[in-house]
Amino acid sequence: MNTDILLEEIRKVSDISGDDAAKFLALFKHFSVKKGDHFYRAGEVPRYSPFIAKGCMRKYFINDEGEEHIVFFAEEGWFAGELQCMRTGTRTEMYLQALEDCEILGITLENAEWGLNNIPAYKRWFDITYPLTHNRIIQEATRLKSDTPESLYLRLLKSRPSLILRVPQHHIANYLGIRTETISRVRKKIARSIS
Numbered sequence: 648m649n650t651d652i653l654l655e656e657i658r659k660v661s662d663i664s665g666d667d668a669a670k671f672l673a674l675f676k677h678f679s680v681k682k683g684d685h686f687y688r689a690g691e692v693p694r695y696s697p698f699i700a701k702g703c704m705r706k707y708f709i710n711d712e713g714e715e716h717i718v719f720f721a722e723e724g725w726f727a728g729e730l731q732c733m734r735t736g737t738r739t740e741m742y743l744q745a746l747e748d749c750e751i752l753g754i755t756l757e758n759a760e761w762g763l764n765n766i767p768a769y770k771r772w773f774d775i776t777y778p779l780t781h782n783r784i785i786q787e788a789t790r791l792k793s794d795t796p797e798s799l800y801l802r803l804l805k806s807r808p809s810l811i812l813r814v815p816q817h818h819i820a821n822y823l824g825i826r827t828e829t830i831s832r833v834r835k836k837i838a839r840s841i842s
Contacts, residue, residue, distance in 0.1 A: 648677050652700050656724055660775050667706040671766050674758040678751040680704075686743040686751060691741055695753030696728025697721075701811050702749030707821075708740050717822040720746075720810055728781070730756075746814060774782035800833045807823065822832050 650672050657663050662702040663671065676695065680686050685695045689708065695705075699721050705718045706727055718741065721727035729739040733756045754762075762769045762841070794802070800823065804811055808821065 648702060648752075650675075650700065652723055653698055653752055656791055657772045659770055659772075661768040661771040663766070667766045669769055671762060671769055673840060674762050675752040675754050678753055680745040680749040680751055681747050682748050685737060686727075686745070686749075686753075687758065688742050689740050690738050692736055693729045693733055694752075694761065695755055696726055696730060696733065697743065698750055698752040698754070699725050699727060700750045700752050702745060702747040703810075704743055704745050704749060705814075705822075706741055706743050708742065718820060720807075720814060720822065722807075722809060722813075722820075735769060740819075746793050746818070796823065796829045797836070799823045799825070800830060802839070804837075 653672070653675070654663065654668055655715070657671075673699070674789060678695075686695075686697050686704065701723060703723075704721045704727055705717050706719050706721060707713055709716050719727075720745075727743055731737075732739045763773060764770075794805070800819075802821070803823065816830055817827050820830050823830070
C-alpha cells in the first residue's frame with residue numbers, strides 16, 4: 648500500500664525526518680474496505696481512526712425516523728475518525744461506509760498519543776490541521792442549512808469537483824439536503840448557462 652499520501656499530508660505543514668517518518672508509519676495498521684462495507688457503525692466504540700489512503704467514503708447517521716443524513720465525504724488525504732468516542736470509550740452514532748474499494752491506514756488512540764508525544768512533526772501537523780478540519784465541517788454544515796440548492800451545488804462543484812464524478816447523485820443530494828430531482832434541474836441550468 649502506498650503510504651506516501653499520509654507523509655505528504657504531514658509535510659504540507661511540518662518536516663518529518665526519515666527516522667520519524669518510519670516510526671510514524673509503524674503506528675498505523677492497513678485495512679482494505681470493499682465498496683459498500685463499513686469501517687465502523689453506529690453503536691460501536693471505534694478502535695481506529697481511519698486515514699483514507701485510497702478511495703472515497705461517506706460518514707452518515709440515521710435519525711429517529713430511519714432516514715440517512717450524510718455528514719461528509721472523505722476522500723484520499725482525509726481522516727474520518729471518531730476521536731471523541733475513542734477518547735471517552737463511548738459508542739459512535741455515525742457510520743463510515745466505503746463508496747469505492749478503499750485502502751485505509753488506521754491508528755489507535757494509544758498509538759496516536761504516543762506519536763503526538765514522541766514525533767514532533769506529527770504533533771505540529773495535528774495541532775494545525777485538526778482544528779481546521781473541525782472548523783471546515785462546522786462551516787459546511789452551516790452553509791447546508793442556509794444556502795440555495797443551486798449555490799450549494801456550485802460551491803461543491805468548485806471546492807470538491809472530484810465528488811461530483813465519483814459519488815452517486817443521490818448521495819450528493821442527501822449531503823446537500825436537497826432532492827435528486829433538484830440536482831438534475833440545477834445541472835441542466837448550469838449546462839444551459841455554459842453553452
